[in-house]
Amino acid sequence: MNQLIDALFTQGYYVWDDFLTEDEVGQLRDCIPEEWKKARIGRNEEVMRESAIRSDKIQWLHPSMGQPVECFLSKMEQIRLEANRHFFLGLFEYEAHFAKYEKGDFYKKHLDCFQGNENRRLTTVFYMNESWSEQDAGELVVYDLDDNEIARIPPKSGRLFVFFSEQFPHEVLPTNSERYSIAGWFRVNGVKDNQLDIAH
Numbered sequence: 001m002n003q004l005i006d007a008l009f010t011q012g013y014y015v016w017d018d019f020l021t022e023d024e025v026g027q028l029r030d031c032i033p034e035e036w037k038k039a040r041i042g043r044n045e046e047v048m049r050e051s052a053i054r055s056d057k058i059q060w061l062h063p064s065m066g067q068p069v070e071c072f073l074s075k076m077e078q079i080r081l082e083a084n085r086h087f088f089l090g091l092f093e094y095e096a097h098f099a100k101y102e103k104g105d106f107y108k109k110h111l112d113c114f115q116g117n118e119n120r121r122l123t124t125v126f127y128m129n130e131s132w133s134e135q136d137a138g139e140l141v142v143y144d145l146d147d148n149e150i151a152r153i154p155p156k157s158g159r160l161f162v163f164f165s166e167q168f169p170h171e172v173l174p175t176n177s178e179r180y181s182i183a184g185w186f187r188v189n190g191v192k193d194n195q196l197d198i199a200h
Contacts (some may be wrong), residue, residue: 004162005086007151013151013163014141019126020072020158027068028077029180032098033059039099045195054107056172056174058097061182065180079162080186089121096124103144104105105179107172109143112165112185121163122130122186127155129179138175142168156181 007014020028036057063070076094084091101107113120125140133154142151145167153161163170165185 001078001082005082006082006089009163011057012167013161015151015153015199016160016162017156018158019075019160019184021120022130022158024068025128025130025157026158028072028182029071030114031066032180035059036100051179052064052108053110055101055105056107057100057102058183060095060097061184070127074185076184079122079124083122086135089186090120091186092189094184094186095188096182099181101119101175101177101181103176104174105172106174109169109171111169118187119187119189121188123163123165124182124184125153125161126182127159127161128157128181128186129155130154130157136175136177136179138179139173139196140170140175141173144168165183 004014004016020099026095039054039056039058061069061073063073073094073096076096080091080094083089103142112123129138134154138155139156140153141149142153142163144150147169150168153159
């Protein structure tokens with residue numbers, strides 16, 4: 001945890017290898033539902049489907065999916081508390097979904113905070129791809145706000161990537177094999193149009 005906090009202080013992102021053991025990753029994979037929903041872009045009224053921007057499928061996480069999901073969410077809660085303690089971010093909640101990229105799927109460059117509603121402050125991406133190789137592709141490419149590539153993250157099993165949502169545009173390159181991950185966001189609570197912004 002200390003390495004995570006130090007890296008967020010110095011560079012704004014951190015690659016945490018072996019965040020979960022292979023057994024824990026396998027148990028988490030077993031919780032993945034059979035039914036998937038086409039991913040959308042935006043939030044609330046701005047939500048839209050746009051296959052030219054992203055082509056993955058998702059399923060939102062909730063504790064009732066099983067104990068491995070509960071354990072994963074518990075670990076995320078530890079990160080939320082530590083990030084709030086060190087960065088005073090006021091992170092209020094964590095939302096996350098399983099993501100499945102089939103062969104050829106991608107997600108073009110984007111920021112994780114929505115224009116006019118920047119409540120996502122810290123992003124996590126956890127990978128569940130056993131025996132990943134370079135031929136499988138599907139890497140996460142990370143940029144700075146000046147559009148310079150600063151990191152290329154292979155989606156290896158057990159790896160967690162954490163970064164400040166508003167600082168790093170990123171994209172998922174087309175994958176050559178099925179690719180599984182959990183994408184998550186720590187959010188602050190806010191009020192818009194006299195309504196609390198609570199994730200569903």
